[in-house]
Amino acid sequence: MGVRIAVGGKGGVGKTTLAALIVRELLTSGKGPILAVDADPNTNLPEAVGLPAERTVGSILAQFIDDKIDIPSGMTKESFLQVKMHGAVAEGRGLDLVAMGRGEGPGCYCYPNLILRGFVEDLSGNYPYVVIDNEAGMEHLSRRTSERIDHMILVSDPAMRGLRSVRRIHELIRELKLDVGRISLVMMQAPDALPPELEKELQGLGIPLAGLVPPDSEIRSYDLEQKPIRELPNTNPAVQAVREILRSLEIL
Numbered sequence: 351m352g353v354r355i356a357v358g359g360k361g362g363v364g365k366t367t368l369a370a371l372i373v374r375e376l377l378t379s380g381k382g383p384i385l386a387v388d389a390d391p392n393t394n395l396p397e398a399v400g401l402p403a404e405r406t407v408g409s410i411l412a413q414f415i416d417d418k419i420d421i422p423s424g425m426t427k428e429s430f431l432q433v434k435m436h437g438a439v440a441e442g443r444g445l446d447l448v449a450m451g452r453g454e455g456p457g458c459y460c461y462p463n464l465i466l467r468g469f470v471e472d473l474s475g476n477y478p479y480v481v482i483d484n485e486a487g488m489e490h491l492s493r494r495t496s497e498r499i500d501h502m503i504l505v506s507d508p509a510m511r512g513l514r515s516v517r518r519i520h521e522l523i524r525e526l527k528l529d530v531g532r533i534s535l536v537m538m539q540a541p542d543a544l545p546p547e548l549e550k551e552l553q554g555l556g557i558p559l560a561g562l563v564p565p566d567s568e569i570r571s572y573d574l575e576q577k578p579i580r581e582l583p584n585t586n587p588a589v590q591a592v593r594e595i596l597r598s599l600e601i602l
Contacts, residue, residue, distance in 0.1 A: 352385075354480045354498060355601065359505035360515035361486035364538030366390075367569060368505055369483040370398035370579040371592040372601075373445065376479050377580065379602050382444030385477040387470055390485045393449045400578025401442045406451025407469070410434050428468065435469045448473070500531040501599060504557065508540045513551045520557055534560040536595060541565075561595035563588050 357369045369386070376384050388395035388403070396403040414434060421430045440447045448469065474480050482499075504519055506512035516535060523530055535555065537544075540562035544552070552559060566588040572579060582589050596602040 352474055352477045352480050353500050353601065354474065354482065355501045355503065356482040356484055356499045357503050357505060358484040358519055359486070360512060363505050363507040363512050363515075364563070365486065365505045366394045366398055366483050367579065367588075368503065368536060368538060368563065368592065369395060369481055371563075371582075371588060372503075372596065373399050373481050374580040374582065374589065375593050375596055375602065376481070377444050378584070381479050381602075383477055384445050385470075385473055385480045386445060386447040387480065387482040388447065388449035389482055391450060392486075393451055395483045396440065396447055396449060397576070398579045399445065399447065400580050401440050401445060401447045403438070403440050403447060403449040403451070405438045406449045407435060407438050408451030410438055432469060432472060438469075439473075446477070498529045498531075501601065502530045502533045503560065504533065504535050506535065506537050508537055508544060508548060510548065510551060513548065513555065516557065517555055520555070532599070534558055534599060536560050536563060538563045539565045560599055561591060563591045563595075 355372060357365050357372070359365050373384060373386050376382065386395060386399055386401070391408070393403060393406065411431070414431065421427055425433075435448075438448050440449075470480070470482075502523065504516045506516045520533060523533065535552075535557045537559070541564070542562075564587050566586065568582065568586055569579065569588055572582065584590075593602065
């Protein structure tokens, strides 16, 4: 069984950036092949890791439903879709990626998540590391994109709302009794010294702080130039911070 790393948090806090930086460090450290899973309908991870997703789970499901494809005799709908899902895997050097994409109807992602969950479970055994960029918020947890998570990294920015969102996600993980090995907090865009109010909020979370990732103008430049984060140099401050975080979590 490979090591499964999931990244979660509210929207806009740097969740996908962190997931891409984790993928970068694993590749740089020779930990591949890696499976990157973009479980967010608002697909951004492919561009961040430089591996375009030409097809998504959602698009394959939509085609399956619209075309009313005949299922071969002796196969269930679910098993046939599992076969079709392999068309959603983008393959790269040391890195493969599968993206959920949009659902089969407005605002509906339950069925794609169910299919993605089974597909991820099927694929995961082929990879020593799986990195999952979860949908923003908490709803995805109840859908359980993956059965087991070794490391759940909850992400916040240096803001009270971000930390309180992390608190709610942490509480839901415990309420649902999800199979999560280790839960950690990473703060993105964080200054060296946090305001006393945030320090107090951090102390009350009950989640160990794995590290701070500083604001990074180079990452913003890469975004504007549409360059993948995985091409950042080793000297980049955010890259170095994530490397230390992964070492502290004994992932590297």
